[in-house]
Amino acid sequence: MDDDPLFSGTLTLLFFTTVNIALASMTHQRMNFSYRFTESGLECCEWKDFPKWMLTFLKWLTAITAIMFIILASVDPAFLIGAIVGPGCIGLTYLAMANSKSYRDMHTQYHHLTYEWKDFTQLAIATNREVVDLKFTHFNQRLGRTISYSINIFREKKQKEIVANFIKPYLSPGVPFIKAKVNVPMSH
Structure with missing residues:
Protein backbone atom coordinates (compact mmCIF):
# COMPACT_ATOMS: atom_id res chain seq x y z
CA MET A 1 0.00 0.00 0.00
CA TYR A 35 -41.48 34.65 21.37
CA ARG A 36 -44.09 36.01 23.77
CA PHE A 37 -45.66 39.43 23.34
CA THR A 38 -47.02 41.14 26.46
CA GLU A 39 -48.36 44.61 27.24
CA SER A 40 -45.00 45.60 28.73
CA GLY A 41 -42.68 44.12 26.13
CA LEU A 42 -41.31 41.17 24.26
CA GLU A 43 -39.83 37.98 25.68
CA CYS A 44 -37.60 35.74 23.60
CA CYS A 45 -36.37 32.29 24.54
CA GLU A 46 -33.66 30.78 22.40
CA TRP A 47 -32.05 27.40 22.83
CA LYS A 48 -29.74 25.00 21.09
CA HIS A 107 -22.91 22.32 24.12
CA THR A 108 -26.50 23.29 24.90
CA GLN A 109 -27.30 26.96 25.15
CA TYR A 110 -30.42 28.55 26.61
CA HIS A 111 -31.19 32.26 26.88
CA HIS A 112 -34.29 34.02 28.17
CA LEU A 113 -34.29 37.63 27.02
CA THR A 114 -36.79 40.34 28.02
CA TYR A 115 -37.25 43.67 26.22
CA GLU A 116 -39.53 46.62 27.03
CA TRP A 117 -41.46 48.29 24.21
CA LYS A 118 -40.04 51.72 25.11
CA ASP A 119 -36.50 50.52 24.27
CA PHE A 120 -37.23 49.74 20.60
CA THR A 121 -36.00 52.39 18.16
CA GLN A 122 -36.92 50.87 14.76
CA LEU A 123 -39.13 48.18 13.24
CA ALA A 124 -38.05 46.75 9.89
CA ILE A 125 -39.42 44.11 7.57
CA ALA A 126 -36.41 42.43 6.03
CA THR A 127 -36.38 42.34 2.24
CA ASN A 128 -33.51 39.83 2.10
CA ARG A 129 -34.39 37.45 4.98
CA GLU A 130 -37.39 35.81 6.60
CA VAL A 131 -37.30 38.11 9.65
CA VAL A 132 -38.90 41.11 11.26
CA ASP A 133 -36.06 43.17 12.74
CA LEU A 134 -36.49 45.25 15.92
CA LYS A 135 -33.63 47.58 16.85
CA PHE A 136 -33.35 48.61 20.48
CA THR A 137 -31.15 50.47 22.93
CA HIS A 138 -30.98 49.98 26.67
CA PHE A 139 -28.63 50.43 29.59
CA ASN A 140 -26.75 47.20 30.27
CA GLN A 141 -26.09 46.88 34.01
CA ARG A 142 -23.30 44.36 33.54
CA LEU A 143 -21.38 46.48 31.01
CA GLY A 144 -22.28 49.78 32.66
CA ARG A 145 -23.21 51.46 29.37
CA THR A 146 -26.01 51.86 26.84
CA ILE A 147 -25.93 49.28 24.05
CA SER A 148 -27.71 49.09 20.70
CA TYR A 149 -28.70 45.77 19.20
CA SER A 150 -31.32 44.02 17.10
CA ILE A 151 -33.70 41.21 17.84
CA ASN A 152 -34.88 39.24 14.86
CA ILE A 153 -38.25 37.55 14.84
CA PHE A 154 -37.95 34.69 12.38
CA ARG A 155 -41.11 34.19 10.32
CA GLU A 156 -42.24 32.84 6.99
CA LYS A 157 -42.28 35.29 4.10
CA LYS A 158 -46.09 35.57 4.07
CA GLN A 159 -46.25 36.31 7.80
CA LYS A 160 -43.63 39.09 8.09
CA GLU A 161 -46.12 41.86 7.30
CA ILE A 162 -48.71 40.42 9.73
CA VAL A 163 -46.17 40.18 12.58
CA ALA A 164 -44.83 43.70 11.93
CA ASN A 165 -48.36 45.17 11.91
CA PHE A 166 -49.12 43.30 15.15
CA ILE A 167 -46.03 44.80 16.87
CA LYS A 168 -46.37 48.37 15.55
CA PRO A 169 -49.14 49.59 17.96
CA TYR A 170 -47.03 48.60 20.99
CA LEU A 171 -44.06 50.75 19.95
CA SER A 172 -43.58 54.34 21.05
CA PRO A 173 -44.95 57.00 18.70
CA GLY A 174 -42.42 58.06 16.08
CA VAL A 175 -40.55 54.74 15.91
CA PRO A 176 -39.71 54.24 12.20
CA PHE A 177 -41.39 51.34 10.40
CA ILE A 178 -39.40 50.47 7.27
CA LYS A 179 -38.68 47.76 4.74
CA ALA A 180 -34.94 47.25 4.37
CA LYS A 181 -32.12 44.81 3.87
CA VAL A 182 -31.23 43.33 7.28
CA ASN A 183 -28.03 41.67 8.46
CA VAL A 184 -28.82 38.76 10.77
CA PRO A 185 -26.10 38.04 13.35
CA MET A 186 -25.04 34.40 13.78
CA SER A 187 -25.91 34.43 17.50
CA HIS A 188 -27.00 36.82 20.27
Missing part, protein backbone atom coordinates in the same frame (compact mmCIF):
# COMPACT_ATOMS: atom_id res chain seq x y z
CA ASP A 2 2.98 2.30 0.46
CA ASP A 3 3.53 2.04 -3.28
CA ASP A 4 -0.03 3.08 -4.11
CA PRO A 5 -0.43 6.80 -3.35
CA LEU A 6 -3.97 6.80 -4.78
CA PHE A 7 -5.20 4.29 -2.16
CA SER A 8 -3.55 6.00 0.80
CA GLY A 9 -4.62 9.45 -0.42
CA THR A 10 -8.23 8.31 -0.88
CA LEU A 11 -8.26 6.70 2.56
CA THR A 12 -6.84 9.84 4.19
CA LEU A 13 -9.30 12.09 2.34
CA LEU A 14 -12.25 9.91 3.36
CA PHE A 15 -11.21 9.96 7.02
CA PHE A 16 -10.67 13.73 7.22
CA THR A 17 -13.88 14.46 5.30
CA THR A 18 -15.89 12.32 7.72
CA VAL A 19 -14.35 13.94 10.79
CA ASN A 20 -14.77 17.48 9.42
CA ILE A 21 -18.43 16.91 8.54
CA ALA A 22 -19.05 15.66 12.08
CA LEU A 23 -17.25 18.63 13.64
CA ALA A 24 -19.01 21.17 11.43
CA SER A 25 -22.37 19.63 12.29
CA MET A 26 -21.69 19.99 16.01
CA THR A 27 -20.69 23.64 15.77
CA HIS A 28 -23.47 24.65 13.38
CA GLN A 29 -26.48 23.48 15.31
CA ARG A 30 -29.97 24.71 14.67
CA MET A 31 -31.19 27.40 17.03
CA ASN A 32 -34.78 27.29 18.33
CA PHE A 33 -36.73 30.48 19.13
CA SER A 34 -39.94 31.18 21.00
CA ASP A 49 -30.12 21.29 21.78
CA PHE A 50 -27.27 18.80 21.97
CA PRO A 51 -27.31 16.76 18.72
CA LYS A 52 -28.33 13.26 19.79
CA TRP A 53 -27.39 11.89 16.38
CA MET A 54 -23.74 12.64 17.21
CA LEU A 55 -23.63 9.81 19.75
CA THR A 56 -24.99 7.33 17.20
CA PHE A 57 -22.49 8.61 14.63
CA LEU A 58 -19.56 8.13 17.02
CA LYS A 59 -20.72 4.60 17.88
CA TRP A 60 -20.83 3.63 14.21
CA LEU A 61 -17.56 5.44 13.43
CA THR A 62 -15.85 3.44 16.21
CA ALA A 63 -17.10 0.15 14.75
CA ILE A 64 -16.26 1.06 11.14
CA THR A 65 -12.74 2.28 11.95
CA ALA A 66 -12.09 -0.84 14.06
CA ILE A 67 -13.10 -3.09 11.17
CA MET A 68 -11.11 -1.01 8.68
CA PHE A 69 -7.94 -1.06 10.81
CA ILE A 70 -8.26 -4.80 11.46
CA ILE A 71 -8.45 -5.38 7.69
CA LEU A 72 -5.45 -3.11 7.19
CA ALA A 73 -3.57 -4.92 10.01
CA SER A 74 -4.05 -8.21 8.18
CA VAL A 75 -2.20 -6.68 5.21
CA ASP A 76 0.51 -4.93 7.25
CA PRO A 77 1.03 -5.55 11.00
CA ALA A 78 2.08 -1.90 11.47
CA PHE A 79 -1.63 -1.00 11.34
CA LEU A 80 -2.26 -3.08 14.48
CA ILE A 81 -1.35 -0.11 16.71
CA GLY A 82 -3.81 2.04 14.75
CA ALA A 83 -6.44 -0.68 15.15
CA ILE A 84 -6.19 -0.31 18.90
CA VAL A 85 -5.54 3.42 19.30
CA GLY A 86 -7.85 4.92 16.62
CA PRO A 87 -11.16 3.21 17.44
CA GLY A 88 -10.23 3.21 21.14
CA CYS A 89 -9.93 7.00 21.20
CA ILE A 90 -13.18 7.44 19.26
CA GLY A 91 -14.88 5.02 21.67
CA LEU A 92 -13.58 6.95 24.68
CA THR A 93 -14.86 10.18 23.12
CA TYR A 94 -18.28 8.55 22.67
CA LEU A 95 -18.30 7.37 26.30
CA ALA A 96 -17.25 10.80 27.57
CA MET A 97 -20.01 12.52 25.57
CA ALA A 98 -22.69 9.95 26.42
CA ASN A 99 -22.00 9.82 30.15
CA SER A 100 -21.11 13.44 30.90
CA LYS A 101 -24.04 15.72 31.67
CA SER A 102 -21.67 18.68 32.03
CA TYR A 103 -20.30 18.09 28.51
CA ARG A 104 -23.81 18.00 27.02
CA ASP A 105 -24.80 21.10 29.01
CA MET A 106 -21.71 22.90 27.71
Whole structure:
Protein backbone atom coordinates (compact mmCIF):
# COMPACT_ATOMS: atom_id res chain seq x y z
CA MET A 1 0.00 0.00 0.00
CA ASP A 2 2.98 2.30 0.46
CA ASP A 3 3.53 2.04 -3.28
CA ASP A 4 -0.03 3.08 -4.11
CA PRO A 5 -0.43 6.80 -3.35
CA LEU A 6 -3.97 6.80 -4.78
CA PHE A 7 -5.20 4.29 -2.16
CA SER A 8 -3.55 6.00 0.80
CA GLY A 9 -4.62 9.45 -0.42
CA THR A 10 -8.23 8.31 -0.88
CA LEU A 11 -8.26 6.70 2.56
CA THR A 12 -6.84 9.84 4.19
CA LEU A 13 -9.30 12.09 2.34
CA LEU A 14 -12.25 9.91 3.36
CA PHE A 15 -11.21 9.96 7.02
CA PHE A 16 -10.67 13.73 7.22
CA THR A 17 -13.88 14.46 5.30
CA THR A 18 -15.89 12.32 7.72
CA VAL A 19 -14.35 13.94 10.79
CA ASN A 20 -14.77 17.48 9.42
CA ILE A 21 -18.43 16.91 8.54
CA ALA A 22 -19.05 15.66 12.08
CA LEU A 23 -17.25 18.63 13.64
CA ALA A 24 -19.01 21.17 11.43
CA SER A 25 -22.37 19.63 12.29
CA MET A 26 -21.69 19.99 16.01
CA THR A 27 -20.69 23.64 15.77
CA HIS A 28 -23.47 24.65 13.38
CA GLN A 29 -26.48 23.48 15.31
CA ARG A 30 -29.97 24.71 14.67
CA MET A 31 -31.19 27.40 17.03
CA ASN A 32 -34.78 27.29 18.33
CA PHE A 33 -36.73 30.48 19.13
CA SER A 34 -39.94 31.18 21.00
CA TYR A 35 -41.48 34.65 21.37
CA ARG A 36 -44.09 36.01 23.77
CA PHE A 37 -45.66 39.43 23.34
CA THR A 38 -47.02 41.14 26.46
CA GLU A 39 -48.36 44.61 27.24
CA SER A 40 -45.00 45.60 28.73
CA GLY A 41 -42.68 44.12 26.13
CA LEU A 42 -41.31 41.17 24.26
CA GLU A 43 -39.83 37.98 25.68
CA CYS A 44 -37.60 35.74 23.60
CA CYS A 45 -36.37 32.29 24.54
CA GLU A 46 -33.66 30.78 22.40
CA TRP A 47 -32.05 27.40 22.83
CA LYS A 48 -29.74 25.00 21.09
CA ASP A 49 -30.12 21.29 21.78
CA PHE A 50 -27.27 18.80 21.97
CA PRO A 51 -27.31 16.76 18.72
CA LYS A 52 -28.33 13.26 19.79
CA TRP A 53 -27.39 11.89 16.38
CA MET A 54 -23.74 12.64 17.21
CA LEU A 55 -23.63 9.81 19.75
CA THR A 56 -24.99 7.33 17.20
CA PHE A 57 -22.49 8.61 14.63
CA LEU A 58 -19.56 8.13 17.02
CA LYS A 59 -20.72 4.60 17.88
CA TRP A 60 -20.83 3.63 14.21
CA LEU A 61 -17.56 5.44 13.43
CA THR A 62 -15.85 3.44 16.21
CA ALA A 63 -17.10 0.15 14.75
CA ILE A 64 -16.26 1.06 11.14
CA THR A 65 -12.74 2.28 11.95
CA ALA A 66 -12.09 -0.84 14.06
CA ILE A 67 -13.10 -3.09 11.17
CA MET A 68 -11.11 -1.01 8.68
CA PHE A 69 -7.94 -1.06 10.81
CA ILE A 70 -8.26 -4.80 11.46
CA ILE A 71 -8.45 -5.38 7.69
CA LEU A 72 -5.45 -3.11 7.19
CA ALA A 73 -3.57 -4.92 10.01
CA SER A 74 -4.05 -8.21 8.18
CA VAL A 75 -2.20 -6.68 5.21
CA ASP A 76 0.51 -4.93 7.25
CA PRO A 77 1.03 -5.55 11.00
CA ALA A 78 2.08 -1.90 11.47
CA PHE A 79 -1.63 -1.00 11.34
CA LEU A 80 -2.26 -3.08 14.48
CA ILE A 81 -1.35 -0.11 16.71
CA GLY A 82 -3.81 2.04 14.75
CA ALA A 83 -6.44 -0.68 15.15
CA ILE A 84 -6.19 -0.31 18.90
CA VAL A 85 -5.54 3.42 19.30
CA GLY A 86 -7.85 4.92 16.62
CA PRO A 87 -11.16 3.21 17.44
CA GLY A 88 -10.23 3.21 21.14
CA CYS A 89 -9.93 7.00 21.20
CA ILE A 90 -13.18 7.44 19.26
CA GLY A 91 -14.88 5.02 21.67
CA LEU A 92 -13.58 6.95 24.68
CA THR A 93 -14.86 10.18 23.12
CA TYR A 94 -18.28 8.55 22.67
CA LEU A 95 -18.30 7.37 26.30
CA ALA A 96 -17.25 10.80 27.57
CA MET A 97 -20.01 12.52 25.57
CA ALA A 98 -22.69 9.95 26.42
CA ASN A 99 -22.00 9.82 30.15
CA SER A 100 -21.11 13.44 30.90
CA LYS A 101 -24.04 15.72 31.67
CA SER A 102 -21.67 18.68 32.03
CA TYR A 103 -20.30 18.09 28.51
CA ARG A 104 -23.81 18.00 27.02
CA ASP A 105 -24.80 21.10 29.01
CA MET A 106 -21.71 22.90 27.71
CA HIS A 107 -22.91 22.32 24.12
CA THR A 108 -26.50 23.29 24.90
CA GLN A 109 -27.30 26.96 25.15
CA TYR A 110 -30.42 28.55 26.61
CA HIS A 111 -31.19 32.26 26.88
CA HIS A 112 -34.29 34.02 28.17
CA LEU A 113 -34.29 37.63 27.02
CA THR A 114 -36.79 40.34 28.02
CA TYR A 115 -37.25 43.67 26.22
CA GLU A 116 -39.53 46.62 27.03
CA TRP A 117 -41.46 48.29 24.21
CA LYS A 118 -40.04 51.72 25.11
CA ASP A 119 -36.50 50.52 24.27
CA PHE A 120 -37.23 49.74 20.60
CA THR A 121 -36.00 52.39 18.16
CA GLN A 122 -36.92 50.87 14.76
CA LEU A 123 -39.13 48.18 13.24
CA ALA A 124 -38.05 46.75 9.89
CA ILE A 125 -39.42 44.11 7.57
CA ALA A 126 -36.41 42.43 6.03
CA THR A 127 -36.38 42.34 2.24
CA ASN A 128 -33.51 39.83 2.10
CA ARG A 129 -34.39 37.45 4.98
CA GLU A 130 -37.39 35.81 6.60
CA VAL A 131 -37.30 38.11 9.65
CA VAL A 132 -38.90 41.11 11.26
CA ASP A 133 -36.06 43.17 12.74
CA LEU A 134 -36.49 45.25 15.92
CA LYS A 135 -33.63 47.58 16.85
CA PHE A 136 -33.35 48.61 20.48
CA THR A 137 -31.15 50.47 22.93
CA HIS A 138 -30.98 49.98 26.67
CA PHE A 139 -28.63 50.43 29.59
CA ASN A 140 -26.75 47.20 30.27
CA GLN A 141 -26.09 46.88 34.01
CA ARG A 142 -23.30 44.36 33.54
CA LEU A 143 -21.38 46.48 31.01
CA GLY A 144 -22.28 49.78 32.66
CA ARG A 145 -23.21 51.46 29.37
CA THR A 146 -26.01 51.86 26.84
CA ILE A 147 -25.93 49.28 24.05
CA SER A 148 -27.71 49.09 20.70
CA TYR A 149 -28.70 45.77 19.20
CA SER A 150 -31.32 44.02 17.10
CA ILE A 151 -33.70 41.21 17.84
CA ASN A 152 -34.88 39.24 14.86
CA ILE A 153 -38.25 37.55 14.84
CA PHE A 154 -37.95 34.69 12.38
CA ARG A 155 -41.11 34.19 10.32
CA GLU A 156 -42.24 32.84 6.99
CA LYS A 157 -42.28 35.29 4.10
CA LYS A 158 -46.09 35.57 4.07
CA GLN A 159 -46.25 36.31 7.80
CA LYS A 160 -43.63 39.09 8.09
CA GLU A 161 -46.12 41.86 7.30
CA ILE A 162 -48.71 40.42 9.73
CA VAL A 163 -46.17 40.18 12.58
CA ALA A 164 -44.83 43.70 11.93
CA ASN A 165 -48.36 45.17 11.91
CA PHE A 166 -49.12 43.30 15.15
CA ILE A 167 -46.03 44.80 16.87
CA LYS A 168 -46.37 48.37 15.55
CA PRO A 169 -49.14 49.59 17.96
CA TYR A 170 -47.03 48.60 20.99
CA LEU A 171 -44.06 50.75 19.95
CA SER A 172 -43.58 54.34 21.05
CA PRO A 173 -44.95 57.00 18.70
CA GLY A 174 -42.42 58.06 16.08
CA VAL A 175 -40.55 54.74 15.91
CA PRO A 176 -39.71 54.24 12.20
CA PHE A 177 -41.39 51.34 10.40
CA ILE A 178 -39.40 50.47 7.27
CA LYS A 179 -38.68 47.76 4.74
CA ALA A 180 -34.94 47.25 4.37
CA LYS A 181 -32.12 44.81 3.87
CA VAL A 182 -31.23 43.33 7.28
CA ASN A 183 -28.03 41.67 8.46
CA VAL A 184 -28.82 38.76 10.77
CA PRO A 185 -26.10 38.04 13.35
CA MET A 186 -25.04 34.40 13.78
CA SER A 187 -25.91 34.43 17.50
CA HIS A 188 -27.00 36.82 20.27
